[in-house]
Amino acid sequence: MNDTTVPETLAYTNGRLVLIDQTRLPGELVTLVCEDVEQTHDAIRRLVVRGAPAIGIAAAYGVCLAKPANRAGYLSAIERLATSRPTAVNLFWALDRMKAVVESTSSDDDLAGVLQAEAIAIHDQDRMMCRDIGRHGATLLRDCHAVLTHCNAGGLATSMWGTALAPIYHLHQSGHAIEVFADETRPLLQGARLTAWELSQAGVPVTVLTDSMAGSLLRTGKIDAVIVGADRIAANGDAANKIGTYPLAVLAKYHDVPFYVAAPSSTFDLSLANGDLIPIEQRARIEVSSPHGVCVVPDAANVINPAFDVTPADLITAIVTELGVVESPDTEKLARHLA
Ligand code: MRU
Numbered sequence: 001m002n003d004t005t006v007p008e009t010l011a012y013t014n015g016r017l018v019l020i021d022q023t024r025l026p027g028e029l030v031t032l033v034c035e036d037v038e039q040t041h042d043a044i045r046r047l048v049v050r051g052a053p054a055i056g057i058a059a060a061y062g063v064c065l066a067k068p069a070n071r072a073g074y075l076s077a078i079e080r081l082a083t084s085r086p087t088a089v090n091l092f093w094a095l096d097r098m099k100a101v102v103e104s105t106s107s108d109d110d111l112a113g114v115l116q117a118e119a120i121a122i123h124d125q126d127r128m129m130c131r132d133i134g135r136h137g138a139t140l141l142r143d144c145h146a147v148l149t150h151c152n153a154g155g156l157a158t159s160m161w162g163t164a165l166a167p168i169y170h171l172h173q174s175g176h177a178i179e180v181f182a183d184e185t186r187p188l189l190q191g192a193r194l195t196a197w198e199l200s201q202a203g204v205p206v207t208v209l210t211d212s213m214a215g216s217l218l219r220t221g222k223i224d225a226v227i228v229g230a231d232r233i234a235a236n237g238d239a240a241n242k243i244g245t246y247p248l249a250v251l252a253k254y255h256d257v258p259f260y261v262a263a264p265s266s267t268f269d270l271s272l273a274n275g276d277l278i279p280i281e282q283r284a285r286i287e288v289s290s291p292h293g294v295c296v297v298p299d300a301a302n303v304i305n306p307a308f309d310v311t312p313a314d315l316i317t318a319i320v321t322e323l324g325v326v327e328s329p330d331t332e333k334l335a336r337h338l339a
Contacts, residue, residue: 005202006155009054017061019049022156026197037066037077044084051157052231052267053126056094060119063098074102086279087240087308088231093266094122123159129264130161132322137167137262140318144224148181151242152194153229163229163262172204179205185242186211187288211244218255226252230263237313237329238275243306249315258317265321265338275310283307
């Protein structure tokens with residue numbers, strides 16, 4: 001546990017990557033150890049480690065687990081890890097940093113040590129990012145008592161406090177009475193399994209609702225603000241996040257409740273002009289058709305399972321990053337904010 005009482009989602013010790021196995025929560029708190037690139041790839045693909053910043057950090061350590069005969073081997077490891085998941089841009093951001101180290105380090109003898117230092121730097125920066133998002137986001141939520149979130153953008157998804165949950169931990173720690181309503185987040189239940197688990201561990205009051213209940217909670221005035229994370233934000237502020245985020249933003253707009261997105265600068269992809277260009281991961285049918293191994297969809301029926309949707313910037317009240325707050329985000333404001 002770190003000083004915030006949020007469990008450490010991953011650690012790199014003695015040349016091994018140790019992950020909390022998020023597929024087993026909340027029933028069991030167990031770790032999975034990765035000792036090579038393939039095991040790290042598999043852990044990211046299967047969502048043992050998940051959430052945009054955590055995927056990036058895990059991939060950076062995954063590169064360190066490669067024990068190639070030459071520098072080209074590190075580049076192959078980076079290419080392989082880049083195929084583990086397509087949407088969260090933090091994965092590619094972290095791997096690009098590792099690639100730059102491979103390309104700029106002149107001596108092969110130093111390379112393993114320099115790569116490890118870079119992965120540790122990515123991890124350390126993520127902790128600072130969480131703290132800063134917490135501080136900036138808390139200014140937006142200071143008059144709020146009931147906050148709704150979707151999926152898990154907390155400590156399990158990052159290295160410390162998370163993004164969307166960071167302002168909540170910040171306020172909770174400073175004695176502000178705040179409670180969280182967590183969408184269960186179909187189909188893999190990251191809200192019910194993970195957000196509710198980590199908030200309970202930290203002593204933050206949390207109530208789980210099915211995704212379809214959010215509208216009536218908003219209509220009856222029970223929610224002061226909605227805050228979510230993001231997997232990739234385009235240059236104009238359109239934000240990809242867990243499937244179900246977009247309808248929540250529409251509902252928030254209709255009910256005049258502020259809708260905030262919290263994400264580090266590493267989640268921005270300024271090469272994409274808008275959110276229509278963000279690649280959306282399509283996951284396996286079985287996640288929808290057989291939750292917990294129980295078949296709930298007839299074999300003859302088709303199933304669609306996009307893991308993310310895109311919320312247009314005009315539905316977003318503000319984006320919070322480690323650098324501060326951008327109200328009513330658009331291309332110009334974001335370019336200035338991130339410059
Ligand atoms: O499929 P997941 O569980 O990796 O999806 C995660 C999310 O959508 C999170 O909200 C996002 O990565 C932000 S994590 C700080």
